[in-house]
Amino acid sequence: MGVDTTATLDRARAGDARALGRLLSLVEDGSPQLRSVIKDLLPLTGQARVIGLTGAPGVGKSTTVSALVGAFRAAGRRVAVLAVDPTSPFTGGALLGDRVRMQDHATDDQVFIRSMATRGHLGGLAAAAPQAIRVLDAAGFEVILVETVGVGQAEVAVAALADSVVVLLAPGLGDAIQAAKAGILEVADLFVVNKADKPDSHQVVRDLRTMIALGHHEPGDWKPPVISAVATGGLRDAGIVELEHALDAHWTWLRSSGELERRRRERAREEITALVFATLRHRLAASNVDVLASRVADGTLNPFDAAEELIAEHVRSR
Amino acid sequence: MGVDTTATLDRARAGDARALGRLLSLVEDGSPQLRSVIKDLLPLTGQARVIGLTGAPGVGKSTTVSALVGAFRAAGRRVAVLAVDPTSPFTGGALLGDRVRMQDHATDDQVFIRSMATRGHLGGLAAAAPQAIRVLDAAGFEVILVETVGVGQAEVAVAALADSVVVLLAPGLGDAIQAAKAGILEVADLFVVNKADKPDSHQVVRDLRTMIALGHHEPGDWKPPVISAVATGGLRDAGIVELEHALDAHWTWLRSSGELERRRRERAREEITALVFATLRHRLAASNVDVLASRVADGTLNPFDAAEELIAEHVRSR
Numbered sequence: 336m337g338v339d340t341t342a343t344l345d346r347a348r349a350g351d352a353r354a355l356g357r358l359l360s361l362v363e364d365g366s367p368q369l370r371s372v373i374k375d376l377l378p379l380t381g382q383a384r385v386i387g388l389t390g391a392p393g394v395g396k397s398t399t400v401s402a403l404v405g406a407f408r409a410a411g412r413r414v415a416v417l418a419v420d421p422t423s424p425f426t427g428g429a430l431l432g433d434r435v436r437m438q439d440h441a442t443d444d445q446v447f448i449r450s451m452a453t454r455g456h457l458g459g460l461a462a463a464a465p466q467a468i469r470v471l472d473a474a475g476f477e478v479i480l481v482e483t484v485g486v487g488q489a490e491v492a493v494a495a496l497a498d499s500v501v502v503l504l505a506p507g508l509g510d511a512i513q514a515a516k517a518g519i520l521e522v523a524d525l526f527v528v529n530k531a532d533k534p535d536s537h538q539v540v541r542d543l544r545t546m547i548a549l550g551h552h553e554p555g556d557w558k559p560p561v562i563s564a565v566a567t568g569g570l571r572d573a574g575i576v577e578l579e580h581a582l583d584a585h586w587t588w589l590r591s592s593g594e595l596e597r598r599r600r601e602r603a604r605e606e607i608t609a610l611v612f613a614t615l616r617h618r619l620a621a622s623n624v625d626v627l628a629s630r631v632a633d634g635t636l637n638p639f640d641a642a643e644e645l646i647a648e649h650v651r652s653r
Numbered sequence: 654m655g656v657d658t659t660a661t662l663d664r665a666r667a668g669d670a671r672a673l674g675r676l677l678s679l680v681e682d683g684s685p686q687l688r689s690v691i692k693d694l695l696p697l698t699g700q701a702r703v704i705g706l707t708g709a710p711g712v713g714k715s716t717t718v719s720a721l722v723g724a725f726r727a728a729g730r731r732v733a734v735l736a737v738d739p740t741s742p743f744t745g746g747a748l749l750g751d752r753v754r755m756q757d758h759a760t761d762d763q764v765f766i767r768s769m770a771t772r773g774h775l776g777g778l779a780a781a782a783p784q785a786i787r788v789l790d791a792a793g794f795e796v797i798l799v800e801t802v803g804v805g806q807a808e809v810a811v812a813a814l815a816d817s818v819v820v821l822l823a824p825g826l827g828d829a830i831q832a833a834k835a836g837i838l839e840v841a842d843l844f845v846v847n848k849a850d851k852p853d854s855h856q857v858v859r860d861l862r863t864m865i866a867l868g869h870h871e872p873g874d875w876k877p878p879v880i881s882a883v884a885t886g887g888l889r890d891a892g893i894v895e896l897e898h899a900l901d902a903h904w905t906w907l908r909s910s911g912e913l914e915r916r917r918r919e920r921a922r923e924e925i926t927a928l929v930f931a932t933l934r935h936r937l938a939a940s941n942v943d944v945l946a947s948r949v950a951d952g953t954l955n956p957f958d959a960a961e962e963l964i965a966e967h968v969r970s971r
Contacts, residue, residue, distance in 0.1 A: 369957075370955070370957045373955050373956065373957065374955045374957075377952050377953075377955050378952060380952050381951070381952050391709055462956070465956070466956075507825060596950070599950040600943070600946045600947050600950045601946070602950070603945075603946040603947070603949035603950040603956065603959075604942055604943065604946035606949065606956050607942060607945060607946060607949060607956055607959045607960050607963065608934070608937060608942070610956060610957065610959075610960035611933070611937065611960050611963045611964055611967070611968070612930060612933070614960070614964050614968055615929070615930065615933055615968055616926070618968065619926060619929065624922055624925060624926070625918070625922065627921075627925060628918050628919070628921040628922035628925060629918050629921070631921035631924070631925060632914070632917040632918045632920070632921040633699070634695050634696060634698050634699050635695075637688070637691050637692045637695050638691065638780070638783070638784075638921065638924050638925050638928060639687075639688045639691065639692075639928065641921075641925045641928075642925050642928035642929050642932070645925065645929045646929055646932050648969065649929070649968060649969050650929070650932055650933055650936065650967060650968060650969065651936075651966065651967050651968065651969050
């Protein structure tokens with residue numbers, strides 16, 4: 336069952352959410368049609384700001400996203416939310432429970448919300464998410480919020496996708512030092528300490544600021560602000576307007592410093608690499624890798640010799 | 654500076670912790686010597702049980718690991734702990750703070766504890782960790798505990814490494830439903846609900862058991878037990894002996910069901926694949942991928958065409 340992609344793209348650009356949903360399903364499913372869709376919409380892209388938002392389960396990501404959507408809507412912007420679950424290769428991820436909390440925006444046709452899994456996608460999340468972002472960008476959304484769950488590698492994955500990375504913390508959910516351990520200090524452009532009405536939150540803010548101050552910053556570098564918030568989903572929640580302003584400042588810095596081009600080039604590089612790797616992965620799956628793996632597992636072949644055999648067979652020598 | 658690897662390996666097997674540390678540094682650094690070291694020690698491997706232990710920051714991983722080390726020591730086993738931080742590609746990970754809490758075992762020469770980063774390792778964590786496990790296995794450790802921080806992809810990475818995967822949760826740190834969202838239900842062989850003296854812990858245990866019961870289990874399948882614990886680092890901590898017994902039961906099941914061979918073959922497969930991918934990644938880095946990425950980023954080339962160009966150049970056609 337093919338989709339008339341040109342017509343569907345036109346409808347999506349005109350604000351038809353079902354048409355947009357259909358295009359995103361092509362991305363999700365890794366449809367063969369995707370290639371021509373991406374080709375068609377490529378000239379229409381490059382305008383959207385991509386904001387990644389991540390944090391451990393329970394820090395209040397969905398309420399913060401919902402509040403932030405309200406803030407951007409109040410500023411007159413079309414907003415898309417892409418909730419990506421990179422964590423579950425088994426279920427394909429993307430449980431929909433959180434979406435319930437986003438119902439405030441359900442009747443606003445300038446807001447589009449979608450949970451995305453990457454089942455069967457050639458190249459996995461690293462290739463699927465940039466393609467989904469491209470679809471939303473081409474459909475005319477000025478702000479694209481990419482929400483992921485997790486601490487650690489998920490943050491790094493978000494960082495590879497987003498122009499601005501917001502990391503959420505909350506008191507009692509692993510403190511700032513734990514955040515440092517998880518490697519998230521390095522990927523965050525902005526910190527939000529949510530649940531700032533809880534007693535320990537000042538300490539988390541202080542610790543974060545100390546650690547940021549200890550980091551190495553050249554003149555002209557971006558220094559991540561730490562914003563206290565009490566997000567319940569509303570535009571008037573404490574910290575939300577401040578977060579929106581900090582994001583605007585980061586966007587200005589991204590464009591003036593040349594960092595925006597650098598990040599987008601890096602994102603494209605990861606996307607292409609993921610597509611190349613996916614092809615190699617397919618070739619390996621059809622090779623004798625299982626026989627080699629059995630021999631490595633039982634200790635009769637060392638992994639370097641096994642890899643060398645596969646490289647000779649599948650990777651061109653220079 | 655070369656290392657006389659045969660002599661070093663002999664000393665490591667005789668219980669010399671410094672010699673063992675030197676071999677693990679070769680792994681960490683991705684030393685060219687590694688290949689001959691792995692070749693030498695391969696015939697000595699295959700005996701150790703590899704137990705992965707993971708959970709979000711703050712659930713009490715280090716105290717649980719410390720207590721579990723005590724339990725295995727009481728049973729007369731040599732135990733190694735490998736604390737892997739897969740989360741930070743920037744610092745190389747592996748902050749050492751937690752090690753302080755393991756000082757109970759500092760004077761026991763049958764216990765070896767090491768934090769590992771994977772800086773510069775060809776193939777990253779996916780290749781480095783199996784090599785480190787092989788070194789510890791060859792050095793005669795009967796139990797290897799691999800501890801990682803994180804929720805989500807880190808769990809999946811641990812699952813790919815370990816014979817048994819223990820997932821730690823704690824009340825107030827994201828409940829069982831959040832755990833399901835993070836995809837960890839599928840990778841856990843055993844659950845520990847730590848901080849069981851806290852009021853909400855019964856609910857977490859109940860929710861987990863419900864979700865496990867809802868899962869599909871064939872006769873003969875392993876059904877993950879849920880163990881309540883109050884780990885402070887001691888052998889007599891509530892739940893620790895129960896955890897050790899559950900791990901013994903899982904080990905028996907692994908061997909009788911054929912699952913052990915399957916998992917180890919899968920681990921070897923991931924390791925070999927990571928080494929092959931590392932080679933391709935090197936080739937791509939030396940190619941025109943940056944030029945292609947720039948064109949994809951500015952919307953003048955679509956990512957599929959870019960990938961195709963690189964595939965034609967670097968991946969052999971069948």
